[in-house]
Amino acid sequence: MKINAQDYKFFNIEIVVPIVFLLLSFGAWQFSGLSGAFVLNQVIIRFIRDGILVLSLVIPVVAGMGLNFAVIVGAMCTQAALLFVINYQVAGVAGILLVIFLSIIFSLLAGLAIGYVLNRVKGKEMIVTIIIGFLANSIYQLVFLVGFGTFIPVINEEIILSRGIGVRNAVDLSMYRNTIDKLWLFKIGEIEFPLFMILVVLLFAGMIYYLLNTRFGQEIKAVGSSHEKAEIAGINVDLIRIKALILSTVLAALGQLVFLQNIGMFDVYTAHMNADVISCAALLAGGASIKSAKIRHALIGVFLFHTLFIVSPQAGQNLFHNAALGEYFRSFVAYGTIAFALIVNIKHEDKRLVVSPPL
């Protein structure tokens, strides 16, 4: 008896979607008139900004929970940590370490809570994470718009609105700006490689890859494959799912920290918005589906998605003399990718039922 692995895998989502993105970006780049060096520089910056956020989505997908739109909760945890530290005016390295420490603590607790909730709604995780994101957003707004100056004592008057209650729209992060971004900066022609930050992103990628290739990772995969079967295979399904979600939320929090320090300032009430949609779309653009995601999908996806993101407004400007069109195109691309991936995924499901002939 001999069975060989089948290779009916051409034309699957894993290959088609990245190629479509490659062609689209190339076409849009042609019309945009932007120089290749400029686009590449921008893509590298965004790779660093968005990379860890996208990577944070991988584990929940592998654990069978679909796209974790609640990564914006992780993002909000970091912003909350930042605001508290700025409020108490802890500057310098101590400040950065405190932000990291606090954002990990906050996101750990948030991940734990979301994990518990998701264990009660098995099979409907994605819609629930979206709603959790909305809910957390309104709590966040409430705390910083109303809480500061009322029940949270204000120490740093600079970040408070002139009426004395609520945090300002934009908070400067100049004390942290460009501290690590320019570390080990290499230049090849016009293209800048901030090697240190690229390595940081790759280090996170490596860590997740490693984790998924341990016994713990096998358990995550098993849970993602089937709850019931994993349970009778002796795995504590609920616990694994909670751990997966905590990991995802903490990674998202760290990702948002990298994102914010790279930009150098942040809009208190809007910086986290779209973090979920854009990261999810980037992951899917790399060829992931809501059932399977690999590290390479995240890395390739960030590149492809952001290339399109950068060139499309300019292409819209040149083609239709209307830059706003490009902006619309951006959100069309983001939501379109997600919708497409969800639909293709269902078709994919049907094909999986093909069974090899009996021995």
Place this chain on the structure above:
Amino acid sequence: MENILEIKELSKAYHGVPALIDIDLSVKAGEIHGIVGANGSGKSTLMNILFGNPIVRETGGYQGEILYRGRRIHPKSCGEAIRLGMGMAHQEFALLPDLTIAENIKLGRERTWKFTDRLFGPKYSFIDRKRNAAGAAQVLHQLGLDVDVGIKVINLATNTKQFVELAREIDRRDLQLLLLDEPTAVLSKRDGLKLIEVLMGMSQAGLGIIFISHRLEEVEHICDRVTVLRDGRVVSRYNKGEISISQLARDMIGHRVNKAIAPARDLNTRPVISFRQFSVDMPGEELKGLDLTVFEGEILGLTSLSGHGKLALGYGLMGLYPAAGEVIYKHQRIDQMDARANIRKGIYVLPDDRQGLGILPEHSLADNIIFTGNQVKNLFAKNMVRPFGFLDQKKADLHVGQLVDELEIKCASIKQKVRELSGGNQQKVCMARALTVDPKLLFVAEPTRGIDISAKEKILKLLIDLNRTKQTTIIIASSELDELKRVCDRIAVLVEGKLFKILAPDSPEVEFGLALAGEQGN
């Protein structure tokens, strides 16, 4: 020899219905202990308890004592049972579909790099995939299967999955007690023998094995002791040498007081429907080329072990699962398995999945009874242009009222939601719906499943009455053999999705037991 497992006065009930009553059982090291019993006799419940299946705890736990190596245990999860050194090969397989063969076999005991072992501990140590694949391939080779272990399990045929399921357990070094639930059911004779050989080798090395099988021949061949379960009780126990297949079959089926009985009669042999090479792709219950002719006006019983296809016939005819083959109904070929068209032709099916397919749980009893009749045959519409035919409430209520009295459906009012009725009354509502449609040919699947004894008899009586007064041809698919024997004119036994034998209802019990197990009696 030392007892690995000792069970004392174990009882378990699901929602007040007893599934196991005072079970005593022991397994010695190096013993193969067979357990046989008909469907619903409590075998699966026993396995679930031993292996710590969470469903046991969710439904209120169990009474009694389980001693494992002399120590009292109370397994709460499968993980706990595995850590104790128990292993189980499940009938429906505990394989993760998206993992490869190697990953499935090695799950939880993957070989890892020594370096990262020291660094992070075994749970967070990097997996050495090559060594795992080699190990998995080696175990499968022992079982006589050479296969690329990188294939995902979802792409495997059922018999290959069975090998993988067993390989996972055989590969374990810490295994002391192995529970096997129908390990040979999906294997060919030759593969089954290979497997048995491996099992006997393992038991000689000191492993205790609980072996559940419907293949009585195998049980007789390999078991050191056999325990027969019936209706949740231990009815008999035999040592090696005392085991006889016909005795086991008799003990399994048992004798019961007969109640609703249809007298035997002569049948005409005009066929009303015949199936030629009829196949239905219902997962887990496939029909594979059934040849069966049903005579006009008879009650035909259809029985098989679970998974051998008795339920698929009705579903296939209604187009719920893809079907192939030829169906001749009243000299006409049925080309399309379409529920609506077939109901118009006079064929109706009452499914076994009552909650999911049989009733509209949130609708009233009256709606449920008239639903099909009104939707398909437009029986209760006021005389108006077709799509605007409003429901004739008076006519409908009168009809429903009559049926409720006739069938003695216990309800607060005919507007009560069906969900609130008991199982027996829900089944009566289904019957009332079938009566409203007034079919010429009625399929009923598991009509008495999950309902109490008095309601059972009433349902059976109804079926007999329907047959005798309206000459409706009825096909009952059921695993309740003694009920079929009381009601049916003929009983067809299916094995592996094919017709195995048609028996007269007064054939001896042993013959049924043998036929169900796929053994040609002498």
